[in-house]
Amino acid sequence: MALAKLKSEATEARLAGVTLPAGAAWSTTAREDALARVRTMGLPSKRDEYWKYTNPTDLTVKDAPKAAVFVSDEAPLFDSIDRLRIVFVDGVFDEAASDDLSAENVVIERLADVMAADIHWVKDIYGVLEARGQNPVERPLAALNTAVATDGIVLHVTGKVAKPINLVYLHKNENSDAVLHNLVKVDSGAEVTLLENGPAAARFSSCLEVDVADGGTFHHVRAQGRDHERRTATYCFAKIGSEATFKSFTLTVNGVMTRNECVLEIVGDDAVAHVAGACVGDGKDFHHDDTVFITHDAVNCESRQVFKKVLRNGATGVFQGKILVKEDAQKTDGYQISQSLLLDDDAQFLAKPELEIYADDVACSHGSTSGAIDETALFYLRSRGVxxxxxxxxxxxxxxxxxxxxxxxEALAEELRARLEGWLARRS
Amino acid sequence: MLEIKGLKVKLEDEDKQILKGLDLTVETGKVHAIMGPNGSGKSTLSYVLSGKDGYEVTDGSAELEGEDLLEMEPEERAAEGLFLAFQYPVEIPGVGNMTFLRTAVNAQRKARGEEELSAGDFLKVVREKAKELKIDADMLKRPVNVGFSGGEKKRNEILQMAMLEPKMCILDETDSGLDVDAMKLVADGVNALRDAGRSFLVITHYQRLLDHIKPDVVHIMADGKIVKTGGPELALEVENNGYADILAEVS
Structure with missing residues (x-):
């Protein structure tokens, strides 16, 4: 079906003047294909079903809306964790600020370098997982990222990596429009933890493609905040092999526009995929959207989605979560919960939980709730002097x-919990 | 210690008078018990004294060592030394029992201008007191009251009381839901805290708790008032004859 005229015109206007970065022949093809996908799908508009609760305008306009640089007086996040730091400033790799890109059991490269190489394994993943994730729901902003991204980190994990790899995103220019594309290939039996944090840019498009081979383990812990004016769209596309583990957690505090999409495809038997998030939003201009799509295409796999949002003063939280169980994905165990704590009458939570099941021997459950703080528990604590x-x-x-x-x-969980506690205390 | 005069209380959302002019004085170091049939206003009294929302005081006063309790926020009352052991202790998932206890102890110390307890000192004290109440390390680590049995919840209330060292302790039907052994354990915990400087108000339906926690004074409450006051023998009278005789006698 041809695109509606309006949408097509808006998309062409946005793409006018966009030049694809130079690279090896295969990478040019990958980028051209991605750009063609964007043209076919058209950029999202608020009339799209998938963007019903989140207005994508800030993400699609030509120039990034300005965002004040946020100056934090806190110690950098994850400072208590022994980790390998890779720093990006406004979406550009900062070699001087980063640790040596070397560690045991992992090969770390820059995207710019691998895209220039005539032969590289990345060819089988770059834009490939993203393209797979376009069906059945289109994600044109991810394809745009694939087309234009010049920087990012490429990890080939060959064994158990001792230290977490921490991508630190610094924001120094109030007009920056950053696009990063990161790739992780986890070999069979290998294991890595990826950490991401920092304000990144005025506008930030992030695409992460993860290929977890049989028996591989990928842990992902991310923090977005406390900067408020940022506009962010993040995509995570993962393909998960048999007996593999994929776990991703995101903490979000503040932000006028955050859309985090996570698209997982479980292709091997006995695999585990968990996606979770917690967000704290304050103020009318806070908007946070978790959009998750998990496809079960193998036997005896487990998936979990756990999302919690704390909203007040007119803040808006969105959750769109889907579990698709294909015909042969018997013995699937799927769980999904999304809950909001509305601290006053102005805050709103919009949830669209979905299950689509074609197999006949599965256990899937989902739930979504909104509620206020429990007055009885509040009294109990106060009666003890709190x-x-x-x-x-x-x-x-x-x-x-x-x-x-x-x-x-546990150390990572405690780090985030302690930080969250401090952030909550500041607001009260 | 606690002085209540002519206290009248109604529910905030409906026009229902619960306490209808209640007078009660609990002297320092004494244990008073309040007994009474269902609906007499016993639990309301404990909630109004500790500051729960939903009640409107229409007349009367309640003072703790001369300070007007009714003007204070619940946390201020706690810092002044008032403690309510809940009939139904509240479950708080995601907050460790130990964290909760330490937050409470230090909040009260801070409110009183005292130095906060260090993690090490706190741990030492809490372990010692927990042991006496047969509360194991696991119960201290678990989220507050989550998955606790009825007896464990009540023991946990007494542990909080032991840690907070209040001056005035109100026990709201602490015996409800307890078997004989659990009741004995809880009563031992309470008795260990009896002290010349500490007063207790024990609210109960039945006399059996008072076998273990011996009161100095027993009050009978009915229809929002104290209708009769006497010694421990009054509790026995209730046990033997029920409330009907006493209520008939006073009306």
């Missing part, structure tokens, strides 16, 4: 605990 504001914060943390518990590494 002041009202502290009691509210404690119950807010309690509400988010189920999502934070999805982080397997």
């Amino acid at each position: 002041p009202l504001a502290d009691a509210r914060n404690l119950l807010t943390l309690s509400f988010m605990a189920e999502a934070l518990e999805e982080i397997e590494d």
